[in-house]
Amino acid sequence: MTLGQIAGFIAAVAFAVLVWRLGSVIGKAGAVLDEASAAVRKVSDETLPLITEMTSTVAAANTQVERLDAITANLATMTNNLNALTSLTVATVGRPMLKVASVGYTIKTAMSGKTPGTPRRF
Numbered sequence: 001m002t003l004g005q006i007a008g009f010i011a012a013v014a015f016a017v018l019v020w021r022l023g024s025v026i027g028k029a030g031a032v033l034d035e036a037s038a039a040v041r042k043v044s045d046e047t048l049p050l051i052t053e054m055t056s057t058v059a060a061a062n063t064q065v066e067r068l069d070a071i072t073a074n075l076a077t078m079t080n081n082l083n084a085l086t087s088l089t090v091a092t093v094g095r096p097m098l099k100v101a102s103v104g105y106t107i108k109t110a111m112s113g114k115t116p117g118t119p120r121r122f
Helices: 003-114
Strands: none
Touching: none
16 A cells, blocks of 8 residues: 555545534434424414404404494583583573562662662661
8 A cells, every 4th residue: 555545545435424423413403494494384373363363352342333423422512511401501490580580689789779789887
């Protein structure tokens, strides 16, 4: 065996070891990629139902907001109606009662013999 053959044999063994190590590294990288693929698949499988449930929750919340808008509009209408009813009651009952009270006070003042604006004596 010559020196060149020994060097070639050592180079062949070194190349074989290198290929074997690269094969194991590639195998480990493949396992990592398989695990990553499984994790992505699991996340995807869990995310789609979550998004569907979230969509239905948002739709239910929008329905409740629409109902709340309707209730608020009805309360505004009731407030306007109550305001109009109060104004009508004051106009119908309040002013005549004020006039009756004014006439009653005038009669009371006239019967007592005092004139309005004179100081009261003790």
